[in-house]
Amino acid sequence: MIKKEMIAMLLAGGQGSRLGVLTSKVAKPAVAFGGKYRIIDFPLSNCINSGVDTVGVLTQYQPLRLNTHIGIGIPWDLDRNIGGVTVLPPYEKSKNSEWYTGTANAIYQNIEYMETFNPEYILILSGDHIYKMDYEVMLDFHKANGAECTIAVMPVPWEEASRFGIMIADENRKITEFEEKPANPRSNLASMGIYIFNWKTLKEALIAMADQPALDFGKHIIPYCHEKGAPMYAYEFNGYWKDVGTLSSYWEANMELIDIVPEFNLYEEYWKIYTRSEIQPPQYFAENSITERCIIGEGSEIYGEVYNSVIGCGVIIGKGTVVRDSIIMNKTVIGDGCEINKAIIAEDVVIGSNVKLGVGEEAENDTAPHIYNHGLVTIGEKSVIPDGVSVGKNSVISGQTEAADYENNYLASGKTLIKAGEV
Amino acid sequence: MRAIGIVLAGGNNHRMQALSQKRAICAMPVAGSYRSIDFTLSNMSNSHIQKVAVLTQYNSRSLNEHLNSSKWWDFGRKQGGLSVLTPTVTADNSNWYRGTADAIYQNLSFLKNSHEPYVIIASGDGIYKMDYNKVLEYHIDKKADITVVCRDMEPGTDIERFGTIRMDEEFRITEFEEKPLQAKSNTISCGIYVVRRRLLIEMIEKCAEEDRYDFVRDILIRYKDLKRIYGYKITDYWRNIASVEDYFKTNMDFLRPEVRDYFFRQYPDIYSKVEDLPPAKYNPGARVRNSLVSSGCIVNGVVENSVIFKKVYIGNNCVIKNSIILNDVYIGDNTYIENCIVESRDTIRANSSYVGEDGQIRIVVEKNERYTM
Numbered sequence: 001m002i003k004k005e006m007i008a009m010l011l012a013g014g015q016g017s018r019l020g021v022l023t024s025k026v027a028k029p030a031v032a033f034g035g036k037y038r039i040i041d042f043p044l045s046n047c048i049n050s051g052v053d054t055v056g057v058l059t060q061y062q063p064l065r066l067n068t069h070i071g072i073g074i075p076w077d078l079d080r081n082i083g084g085v086t087v088l089p090p091y092e093k094s095k096n097s098e099w100y101t102g103t104a105n106a107i108y109q110n111i112e113y114m115e116t117f118n119p120e121y122i123l124i125l126s127g128d129h130i131y132k133m134d135y136e137v138m139l140d141f142h143k144a145n146g147a148e149c150t151i152a153v154m155p156v157p158w159e160e161a162s163r164f165g166i167m168i169a170d171e172n173r174k175i176t177e178f179e180e181k182p183a184n185p186r187s188n189l190a191s192m193g194i195y196i197f198n199w200k201t202l203k204e205a206l207i208a209m210a211d212q213p214a215l216d217f218g219k220h221i222i223p224y225c226h227e228k229g230a231p232m233y234a235y236e237f238n239g240y241w242k243d244v245g246t247l248s249s250y251w252e253a254n255m256e257l258i259d260i261v262p263e264f265n266l267y268e269e270y271w272k273i274y275t276r277s278e279i280q281p282p283q284y285f286a287e288n289s290i291t292e293r294c295i296i297g298e299g300s301e302i303y304g305e306v307y308n309s310v311i312g313c314g315v316i317i318g319k320g321t322v323v324r325d326s327i328i329m330n331k332t333v334i335g336d337g338c339e340i341n342k343a344i345i346a347e348d349v350v351i352g353s354n355v356k357l358g359v360g361e362e363a364e365n366d367t368a369p370h371i372y373n374h375g376l377v378t379i380g381e382k383s384v385i386p387d388g389v390s391v392g393k394n395s396v397i398s399g400q401t402e403a404a405d406y407e408n409n410y411l412a413s414g415k416t417l418i419k420a421g422e423v
Numbered sequence: 424m425r426a427i428g429i430v431l432a433g434g435n436n437h438r439m440q441a442l443s444q445k446r447a448i449c450a451m452p453v454a455g456s457y458r459s460i461d462f463t464l465s466n467m468s469n470s471h472i473q474k475v476a477v478l479t480q481y482n483s484r485s486l487n488e489h490l491n492s493s494k495w496w497d498f499g500r501k502q503g504g505l506s507v508l509t510p511t512v513t514a515d516n517s518n519w520y521r522g523t524a525d526a527i528y529q530n531l532s533f534l535k536n537s538h539e540p541y542v543i544i545a546s547g548d549g550i551y552k553m554d555y556n557k558v559l560e561y562h563i564d565k566k567a568d569i570t571v572v573c574r575d576m577e578p579g580t581d582i583e584r585f586g587t588i589r590m591d592e593e594f595r596i597t598e599f600e601e602k603p604l605q606a607k608s609n610t611i612s613c614g615i616y617v618v619r620r621r622l623l624i625e626m627i628e629k630c631a632e633e634d635r636y637d638f639v640r641d642i643l644i645r646y647k648d649l650k651r652i653y654g655y656k657i658t659d660y661w662r663n664i665a666s667v668e669d670y671f672k673t674n675m676d677f678l679r680p681e682v683r684d685y686f687f688r689q690y691p692d693i694y695s696k697v698e699d700l701p702p703a704k705y706n707p708g709a710r711v712r713n714s715l716v717s718s719g720c721i722v723n724g725v726v727e728n729s730v731i732f733k734k735v736y737i738g739n740n741c742v743i744k745n746s747i748i749l750n751d752v753y754i755g756d757n758t759y760i761e762n763c764i765v766e767s768r769d770t771i772r773a774n775s776s777y778v779g780e781d782g783q784i785r786i787v788v789e790k791n792e793r794y795t796m
Contacts, residue, residue, distance in 0.1 A: 074494060075697070075699075258704070260706055267701055267721065275699070280695055281687040282455030282677075282716055282718075282731075283715065283717070284678075284714075285712060285726075291711060292705055293707055294705050295702040296716075297702045298717075298718050301683075311702075
């Protein structure tokens with residue numbers, strides 16, 4: 001009989017709407033990060049590096065990019081005869097067919113998948129954090145404490161604690177209480193959304209709570225287990241962990257990679273991050289190019305100047321173009337003589353020549369100021385920007401725009417230009 | 424596909440000097456991210472050849488490491504796939520491969536157990552893109568027994584180190600000279616052949632009976648008048664790695680936009696083993712001009728007209744000019760390197776200087792001191 005000690009369930013179905021146009025066509029876990037990676041590469045690589053070789057990936061929102069990226073799991077060595085990676089979308093049932101209505105509901109709908117492997121423990125992960133973590137150490141902690149549920153936590157600054165789910169633990173790290181986004185936090189240990197459950201405990205809880213609408217781990221399953229008196233422990237993690245849920249945190253996390261010795265070091269030998277690499281050639285730098293404080297992916301060609309930026313694979317940056325403080329994703333082409341300041345440019349974008357991004361004074365975004373802020377210019381994937389236009393700060397562009405879409409070749413700060421692209 | 428593939432990857436070449444000390448020629452790193460055999464293997468894969476044997480002998484470990492999984496070239500198949508065939512001791516044979524024909528003879532069962540009517544034989548040190556189906560069509564069209572891919576070389580090429588060919592107006596080969604003292608033609612054989620599988624078995628067995636071991640000398644040249652041997656002329660980019668000068672020039676060719684466009688941007692791609700290296704990183708002080716840099720590199724200094732392979736560390740105030748730095752080299756601060764090929768895994772101490780004088784290419788081989796320091 002198949003027996004896996006611990007299997008992982010990776011929640012990758014969310015839209016991540018605070019990433020704006022970056023997730024209009026792809027799920028958040030499939031968004032590019034750090035030049036050549038996608039966000040989901042981090043938990044997937046952690047799994048294989050921790051010896052977890054069976055991973056169910058729960059998908060729902062815009063799964064195409066995610067599916068092609070994961071494939072049969074070759075980049076992560078998750079192509080296995082038994083186990084490996086399995087993509088688990090919602091499916092039709094003879095009755096009560098529904099979408100995944102909450103994090104725990106998604107797991108509930110895949111009880112059969114987990115049962116196949118006869119596991120002792122289930123590791124619940126989310127596909128939207130940047131970190132390196134050895135889940136095996138967490139499992140050892142779980143076992144040593146005789147826990148039925150272990151929640152990974154990390155200390156956050158006290159003033160930010162009210163934004164998180166906060167765990168209150170005794171001196172043995174046993175969780176005594178927890179609070180969801182408390183106004184006056186009594187602890188600064190924030191839940192990272194990483195759980196290890198005994199399979200029996202989890203299964204019992206999922207079935208008992210099955211009828212709860214929008215069944216959620218933080219809101220329903222954890223409180224249920226706590227009420228039942230299951231021993232729950234907080235596993236403190238002190239490494240680098242970054243939520244990249246907003247454009248500004250996403251931008252910052254990318255920028256941290258270009259420090260001389262970054263806190264999150266991709267160059268360590270013993271904990272590699274794996275990804276699907278479609279583009280393999282080396283990078284080319286032309287005679288007059290300058291690249292300083294940046295990381296650049298395979299096959300990119302730089303004819304201009306790049307400072308403080310994260311550049312993906314297969315990107316072309318034209319002559320005389322100056323890129324500063326920006327993120328440019330795979331296969332984007334930028335023409336000659338452009339000025340790109342503090343922009344996030346998604347994949348397959350074509351930018352003409354003499355385009356200026358991020359000019360002028362800041363102004364609040366007119367449609368979604370909670371998404372588009374911090375002076376960033378955000379360009380959605382497969383967008384086209386014509387020659388000679390200037391674009392202000394806190395602005396967003398998506399779709400195949402033409403000169404006629406810009407007034408006097410100018411899009412003012414805070415403006416939104418979203419054009420339905422041709423399909 | 425109606426053909427199987429044989430990649431000849433066994434030989435050494437003393438013209439590669441110290442560079443073939445620790446690796447097979449076909450495992451030579453090329454163009455920053457690749458190894459020379461990647462080109463032939465990718466061509467085979469892109470031509471939909473599903474069953475390929477790589478015959479290897481000299482320093483075969485280096486090649487075996489590169490070929491440790493066949494999935495990168497899409498050969499991870501139940502039907503066919505990639506086999507790496509090194510010499511083995513059997514009940515009837517305890518010899519190394521004594522030549523290319525002998526190498527095929529010692530693996531004749533690979534040919535006999537296949538059912539595809541044709542065989543594509545290609546040497547593993549060529550840098551080129553080719554759809555072998557086109558050569559096969561030509562072969563069938565010409566009713567040829569053997570088709571030899573050939574190319575007119577530019578004036579100034581060292582023709583004498585190739586096999587030279589003369590053809591009649593029908594492209595039938597009338598003269599074939601291996602490494603002639605004085606070449607009578609500037610058409611050379613690219614070491615790529617198409618032949619019917621049964622005919623190949625027949626000729627190889629005959630060769631073995633007569634204690635002959637070389638495919639070019641003992642089959643192509645010997646059968647030249649007896650069999651219908653045709654030339655298939657190509658004009659596209661083709662180089663082979665046969666000497667330090669060729670190797671240097673071939674790598675530098677990739678600094679030309681048309682060469683990069685041809686290999687890197689035009690369909691289909693060239694594939695290589697994926698090494699999961701992070702993006703290359705450029706710190707303050709980095710100035711890279713007209714150069715190629717591969718993944719996993721960290722650059723703090725100046726690089727000009729050079730090809731930097733994977734996972735190279737270039738320290739502060741370094742100047743690298745007109746050089747090739749192979750994989751996993753560490754270059755300490757304030758180092759000057761010009762006209763050099765720096766062997767892989769070298770540790771270059773800080774404040775050193777290496778210069779190839781008078782336009783000569785200097786090969787730099789240093790110890791890897793990083794794990795012992």
